[in-house]
Amino acid sequence: MGTIGMLKSAGVGAGDEVIVSAYGNVEVTEAVLAVRALPVFVDIDPDSYCLDAGAAAAAVTSRTAAVVVVPRFGCPADLGWLQELGRRHGLLVSERPDAPGVEGSALVQRRAQAAYFDERLTGVRTPVARAGHTYQRYVVRVPGNGRPDRDAFARAVRRKGVDCQVPVKTPVHRLPGFRQEVCLPETERAADETLALPVGGGLSRRDLQRVVSACNALGGLLQPAF
Template structure:
């Protein structure tokens, strides 16, 4: 799953320090961890879910802008799978509407591990056929905490079949975001988030952890390519 280094309690405390609480709305992503939305509720405010950019999987500033109301007090962007949120554009938007921008606190990453993950990602970018490899916004520094590909086809059924076929070939791939946050019982909402729904249905995270050998990484690529992207 898309991980966040901030807990719900940390988000709650950050919002309370800004005086945000009952009667306020805070815009959060649905694709990723539940901590931002949970923290908003703990602060007494109401989470409002905005859609994502289908390339970076991060909050889409256009959707964020469309979600602003007279009650909106803040935006909580999240870095997804190691791709940074578009803070420059969101900062401009926050200034325009007079909103707080609560940036995610990040832990210090081991430079060697990050360099190795990036090297693995570059290999997979060039080796994989039949799946959509991760996109990196120009100028962004992707950490590749997860290497999430998109499986072409009919969404969840084809993605799940692809994952099962990889496991049969000895490759452990993980469903990136099993359930978007706005579909979870604690936050169930009727909001329409088409890109979030599509990305949640067809993404799969392939292993790129620093313990992999080049032989194992090549096997990951070969196993994916043998499936041709579609089953």
């Protein structure tokens, strides 16, 4: 069942509030609006990039009907804590998949590649290891003064043949049609700093070495050119 069907079956509709993340997954926000409910954006946990349980708890009001949680990049959310929040307040708590799952040999390979990067990358902040992480994307942070630093770093490693991507360019609460004036510092920081490095099938040990060499050769942050 999709998010719209799940919300409808739970009786969520006009006048209700649904707590969601603004860090990607615009389709969840669209589903909330489709049932005429109000999306309430709350901040993310800076390590998992998933909905922050404490922020969700602080956002609960008498109109809150549901919390929709999405794993990010293969990292699971703190679902147990959120389910307890749902029980206390009588809320629907639903976890929606972020992408097709990774299993079997593909999962073993991705975790091995992630471990290789964890041990060798410098100049970027590697993902925080969590139980159950499948590394659907290997997302690092290029911390500094904001987006110019991350983007300059990305351009430099692309020139060295590394296919990196910005995972979330603009948070949902900043997109036209979804704008809300809300303070989400961790969401904004993640959008400015994160970069997804290649993992998965088809990458050889030499490919992994190329990624590490390209990143480490930069010596950390690059300042934007003016």
